[in-house]
Amino acid sequence: MNAVDPSLQAAPIADWRTYPISADLVGLDATRDSLQVTWSDGRVSPFHYQWLRDNCPCSQCVYGVTREQLLEIVDVAEELAPQRTCIDEQGHLLIDWQGGHHSRFHPGWLRAHAYDLASRDERQAQRPQPQLWGAELAEQLPRFDYQAVLEDDGTLLRWLLAVRDLGLTQLVAVPASEGVLLRLAKRISFIRESNFGVLFDVQSKADADSNAYTAFNLPLHTDLPTRELQPGLQFLHCLVNDATGGESVFVDGFAIAEALHQESPELFDILCTTLVEFRNKSRNSDYRCLAPIIALDAEGRIGEVRMANFLRGPFDAPVERMPALYRAYRRFIALTREPRFRLQRRLEAGQLWCFDNRRVMHARSEFDPASGARHFQGCYVDRDELLSRIRVLQR
Incomplete structure (x- = not known):
C-alpha cells in the first residue's frame, strides 16, 4: 500500500x-x-x-x-x-x-x-459486544476514583467503556455529600428527570410511593419498567449506611436471558414475544407500559431486560399460552436466584454504583431502619447519552 x-x-x-x-x-x-x-x-x-x-x-x-x-x-x-x-x-x-x-x-x-x-x-x-458475567465479577468489579473521572478524560472514557460493556461499575472516594452526584452524571451528559425528581433519595419513608422507599427486601428489578423507554444508566450514591442489612445485589439480565435461551429456546421466545403490563401508581401519577420481559434489538440480539415483579400487572395472554408463559416467567426468576449469577456487596458511604438499568437487575436485602441511618441518592442518564459521550471522547 x-x-x-x-x-x-x-x-x-x-x-x-x-x-x-x-x-x-x-x-x-x-x-x-x-x-x-x-x-x-x-x-x-x-x-x-x-x-x-x-x-x-x-x-x-x-x-x-x-x-x-x-x-x-x-x-x-x-x-x-x-x-x-x-x-x-x-x-x-x-x-x-x-x-x-x-x-x-x-x-x-x-x-x-x-x-x-x-x-x-x-x-x-x-462492534462492541456485551461481556456477560455472573458471581465471578465480584473479584473483578471495575472500580474508578471519583476525582480522576471528573478531571481526566482518559479515566472517564475507561469508566464509560466499562459501563457500556459490563453494565456495572463502582466509583470510590466520592464525597458523601448531597448533590455531589449531579456533577458526576453531568460529566456524561444530561440527567433524565422522572416523577421521582432529578435526584431521588432512597431511604425509608412513612408515606412511600415506591417499595424502594421502604425497609422491605426489594427483589431484583429494573427501574421504571412502567415507561416506554426505561432509563439507561442508574446511579446510586451512598451518603450514609449505618443500618443493619440492606446489601446491594446485582444480576446481569443479559446473562440470565442467554442462559434461558441456551436451556430452553421456546421459553426464551415466550418472554421475547409476550407483552406484559407494568404499572406504577400514586396519588398524582399513573404510568403503564406494555412490553416484553426480554427485548431483542434491530439485529436480533438481546437488547433490554424489563423486570419488576412488584410493578407487574396480571398476565394477559391467550388461554393456550398462559401455562407456558408462567413456566417461562418462573424459570427466568429462578435463574436470577442461582448463586452463580448473583453479585452481592454492601455499599458504604463515599461509594457509588453506576449500572445499565436496561440490562442489570438490582435488588436490596431487607434492613432495620432502627439500627442506623441509610440514605442513598440516585439519578438517571439515558443510554444514548453514554454512547454519544464515548464516541466524542474516542475522536
Whole structure:
C-alpha cells in the first residue's frame, strides 16, 4: 500500500471522525447499475450508482457546518450513470456524472461504508459486544476514583467503556455529600428527570410511593419498567449506611436471558414475544407500559431486560399460552436466584454504583431502619447519552 499523507486521513465533510486508509483503491469496473471497486488487499466492493450519488460529500449535497445532507435522492434521475470514473493522484475516487455533477470519495470513508459481504461482516465483528458475567465479577468489579473521572478524560472514557460493556461499575472516594452526584452524571451528559425528581433519595419513608422507599427486601428489578423507554444508566450514591442489612445485589439480565435461551429456546421466545403490563401508581401519577420481559434489538440480539415483579400487572395472554408463559416467567426468576449469577456487596458511604438499568437487575436485602441511618441518592442518564459521550471522547 502506498504511503499516505496524514492530512488525507480525514474525509472532507464527513462526520467529525477520521477514516484511516486500510487499503488503496486500485481498480474500477463500471457495470450497468454499479461501480465495482477493487482494493489493494484484493477485496471487491460493488457500489450502486444510486448509493454513490446519494452519498456524495460535496458542498452542494452536504452542508459543511452541520455535516447534514442537503440532497434528497428523489431529486436525482433514477437511471444514473457516470460519464467518467477514475482514481486521482491522492487515491480518491472521482466520478463525473451525466448532467454535470462531480463527486469525490475519500478511500478510507468509502471502505468504512462498503456493503459487500466481507465489509459488512468486518464491521459487525468490530462492534462492541456485551461481556456477560455472573458471581465471578465480584473479584473483578471495575472500580474508578471519583476525582480522576471528573478531571481526566482518559479515566472517564475507561469508566464509560466499562459501563457500556459490563453494565456495572463502582466509583470510590466520592464525597458523601448531597448533590455531589449531579456533577458526576453531568460529566456524561444530561440527567433524565422522572416523577421521582432529578435526584431521588432512597431511604425509608412513612408515606412511600415506591417499595424502594421502604425497609422491605426489594427483589431484583429494573427501574421504571412502567415507561416506554426505561432509563439507561442508574446511579446510586451512598451518603450514609449505618443500618443493619440492606446489601446491594446485582444480576446481569443479559446473562440470565442467554442462559434461558441456551436451556430452553421456546421459553426464551415466550418472554421475547409476550407483552406484559407494568404499572406504577400514586396519588398524582399513573404510568403503564406494555412490553416484553426480554427485548431483542434491530439485529436480533438481546437488547433490554424489563423486570419488576412488584410493578407487574396480571398476565394477559391467550388461554393456550398462559401455562407456558408462567413456566417461562418462573424459570427466568429462578435463574436470577442461582448463586452463580448473583453479585452481592454492601455499599458504604463515599461509594457509588453506576449500572445499565436496561440490562442489570438490582435488588436490596431487607434492613432495620432502627439500627442506623441509610440514605442513598440516585439519578438517571439515558443510554444514548453514554454512547454519544464515548464516541466524542474516542475522536
